[in-house]
Amino acid sequence: MYTLKSAAQMRQTDNTAMYGKYSIAPAVLMENAGRAVAERGGAYVGGWDGKDVLILCGKGNNGGDGFVIARHILAAGGRVYVYSFGTTAEYSEESKAHLHTLRMMCDNRTCTLTMYEGEKNDRLLYKRLAACDVLIDALLGTGFSGSLREPLARVVAAVNERAAAGGCTVIAVDMPTGVNTDTGAVSDDIKNDTSSPLMADLTVTFGSYKRGQFIYPGKACIGKLELDSIGLPPALLTENAEDNVYLLCEADITEIVTPRRADSHKGTHGTIGIVTGCGDMVGATLMTAHGAVRSGAGKVFLRVPGAAAPYCIGKEPEIMVRPVGGRDRLHFCRDDAAEIIAESKDWSVLVMGPGMGKDKELPGFIEAVAAETTCPLVLDADALNALRGKEADFFARHGGRTVITPHLLEFSRLSGLATAEIKTDLIGTVMKFVRDYAVTVVLKGAPSLIASAKTGNIYVNETGNAGMAAGGMGDVLSGIIAAMIAHDGIGSIAAAACAAVYLHGAAGDYCAGRIGPYGFTPDEVADAVPEVLALWDKRRPLTLLEKPYII
Numbered sequence: 001m002y003t004l005k006s007a008a009q010m011r012q013t014d015n016t017a018m019y020g021k022y023s024i025a026p027a028v029l030m031e032n033a034g035r036a037v038a039e040r041g042g043a044y045v046g047g048w049d050g051k052d053v054l055i056l057c058g059k060g061n062n063g064g065d066g067f068v069i070a071r072h073i074l075a076a077g078g079r080v081y082v083y084s085f086g087t088t089a090e091y092s093e094e095s096k097a098h099l100h101t102l103r104m105m106c107d108n109r110t111c112t113l114t115m116y117e118g119e120k121n122d123r124l125l126y127k128r129l130a131a132c133d134v135l136i137d138a139l140l141g142t143g144f145s146g147s148l149r150e151p152l153a154r155v156v157a158a159v160n161e162r163a164a165a166g167g168c169t170v171i172a173v174d175m176p177t178g179v180n181t182d183t184g185a186v187s188d189d190i191k192n193d194t195s196s197p198l199m200a201d202l203t204v205t206f207g208s209y210k211r212g213q214f215i216y217p218g219k220a221c222i223g224k225l226e227l228d229s230i231g232l233p234p235a236l237l238t239e240n241a242e243d244n245v246y247l248l249c250e251a252d253i254t255e256i257v258t259p260r261r262a263d264s265h266k267g268t269h270g271t272i273g274i275v276t277g278c279g280d281m282v283g284a285t286l287m288t289a290h291g292a293v294r295s296g297a298g299k300v301f302l303r304v305p306g307a308a309a310p311y312c313i314g315k316e317p318e319i320m321v322r323p324v325g326g327r328d329r330l331h332f333c334r335d336d337a338a339e340i341i342a343e344s345k346d347w348s349v350l351v352m353g354p355g356m357g358k359d360k361e362l363p364g365f366i367e368a369v370a371a372e373t374t375c376p377l378v379l380d381a382d383a384l385n386a387l388r389g390k391e392a393d394f395f396a397r398h399g400g401r402t403v404i405t406p407h408l409l410e411f412s413r414l415s416g417l418a419t420a421e422i423k424t425d426l427i428g429t430v431m432k433f434v435r436d437y438a439v440t441v442v443l444k445g446a447p448s449l450i451a452s453a454k455t456g457n458i459y460v461n462e463t464g465n466a467g468m469a470a471g472g473m474g475d476v477l478s479g480i481i482a483a484m485i486a487h488d489g490i491g492s493i494a495a496a497a498c499a500a501v502y503l504h505g506a507a508g509d510y511c512a513g514r515i516g517p518y519g520f521t522p523d524e525v526a527d528a529v530p531e532v533l534a535l536w537d538k539r540r541p542l543t544l545l546e547k548p549y550i551i
């Protein structure tokens with residue numbers, strides 16, 4: 001699991017490294033950062049020898065890194081043209097020191113340094129830009145906020161234009177200029193701001209990955225992302241109590257989704273109750289059940305309104321379907337609750353929501369069922385919409401054992417915030433929602449976020465692809481979440497939600513690889529789950545018992 005830091009957390013880490021017990025000299029840290037970019041960038045572009053490199057340096061420490069980078073590229077045989085957008089007086093002491101050294105190396109042949117003073121420098125700058133092989137973006141890093149201001153906005157636009165025409169390779173230092181480290185936003189005024197962030201081919205980031213590198217639109221600006229420790233103490237990077245946002249990795253998931261015990265039985269793998277559907281709309285219902293079956297649920301019970309039952313029975317023989325109400329019953333109503341509550345005593349988890357419709361009786365039914373059942377709840381789609389206006393009370397009572405799986409629009413209805421507002425700070429908004437309501441949230445999208453009710457931690461999931469932007473994919477996910485909650489020894493509801501979201505996306509990636517980038521179906525994603533689990537098992541280190549030759 002990787003930590004995703006905010007700008008403030010990264011600043012705190014750097015400060016502890018420099019001014020706390022480690023006492024790393026600031027100029028040394030900057031030297032390490034600049035050298036890391038020169039080395040990794042050199043490997044990316046096939047060496048610096050003979051290359052013309054334009055280095056744009058802002059007035060903060062990101063710019064200071066640029067001065068160091070110039071020196072190392074020069075030493076590796078490149079020609080460097082450095083533009084500084086700060087004055088000497090503005091720079092930090094360490095940036096000043098590196099600027100001084102660079103100045104001493106200038107020969108106006110292999111190394112030039114221009115202190116940018118305004119439009120009068122533009123002509124030569126754009127000429128250099130048109131001729132360079134590589135552009136290094138050391139304008140703004142973790143210090144960027146708001147909207148890109150002039151003259152940087154027009155310089156960045158010119159860089160993007162040249163790079164889009166295939167003219168040069170663009171390497172960003174720490175963050176591409178114009179991407180907010182905390183949110184991935186590229187402006188705080190998307191309505192009026194016409195500036196664009198810098199589009200990098202490679203970003204070399206320092207110490208820790210940053211949140212904004214994984215959230216759109218910033219994520220689209222990063223290119224290939226490489227992480228360099230720049231010599232920061234590992235303990236400082238991994239043991240920070242302030243950390244609360246993480247990136248999920250396969251190793252985290254395979255640690256919790258462990259292989260089945262050989263002596264397990266169907267009871268070991270959970271009994272899942274799916275109470276959903278309406279009228280003759282059973283697609284969502286069946287896809288949810290299919291997701292649960294394919295993820296290894298021990299037993300799956302499906303309860304649908306009477307009218308829906310004929311369309312479900314026999315579709316998948318392993319799913320135990322029973323109608324609620326007579327043949328003409330289109331929806332669940334308040335009076336059905338007692339029957340479901342009685343049955344749920346044998347269930348490990350209960351899913352409600354997909355394809356349930358919008359009947360006025362639905363909220364009363366869902367509330368009554370939730371009030372009396374004791375098992376964990378997975379609520380999606382129509383069950384979430386039914387809670388509108390009552391969510392505070394509902395989550396206060398049942399939030400601790402509930403996972404909700406809204407997509408952006410459903411989350412907007414629940415939170416009362418406009419989708420555009422949520423998107424300006426996806427992580428921050430979900431973090432606040434979970435603090436306020438103490439319910440585990442799976443905010444579906446690209447990427448999906450999982451927020452733990454218990455710890456308030458946010459987990460970012462990177463598996464999945466745009467081929468999954470199709471109706472029914474979320475229904476399959478609800479079934480997978482239920483199966484993971486029921487999985488033997490999974491730990492917590494949030495851990496199950498993380499495992500399910502990762503597995504669902506990995507199954508989608510498997511389909512994209514085998515079938516094509518889009519057009520695969522939710523059922524095919526569900527069918528790929530066992531194949532992904534099998535792949536994980538193959539990659540898993542063998543346990544002692546599985547290595548008989550050792551014993």
Ligand SMILES: NC(=O)C1=CN([C@@H]2O[C@H](COP(=O)(O)OP(=O)(O)OC[C@H]3O[C@@H](n4cnc5c(N)ncnc54)[C@H](O)[C@@H]3O)[C@@H](O)[C@H]2O)[C@@H](O)CC1
Binds near residue numbers: 011139145152206
């Ligand atoms: N000790 C440290 O803190 C280290 C920092 N390092 C580098 O330093 C960077 C952070 O340095 P800083 O905190 O100085 O920040 P930056 O260098 O990223 O930017 C700060 C400057 O950007 C300007 N700015 C902010 N928003 C702007 C906007 N919308 N339009 C135009 N200008 C804007 C600010 O006025 C300020 O002058 C990191 O990203 C990394 O590259 C590395 O050298 C490693 C060590």
Ligand SMILES: Nc1ncnc2c1ncn2[C@@H]1O[C@H](COP(=O)(O)OP(=O)(O)O)[C@@H](O)[C@H]1O
Binds near residue numbers: 464467472
């Ligand atoms: N571009 C994408 N990249 C990754 N995952 C995606 C993408 N688009 C959709 N998904 C995933 O597919 C699922 C879609 O769910 P949802 O919108 O609820 O669909 P439905 O309600 O039709 O079942 C979510 O898990 C989401 O994260």
Ligand SMILES: [K+]
Binds near residue numbers: 062173175
């Ligand atoms: K940068």
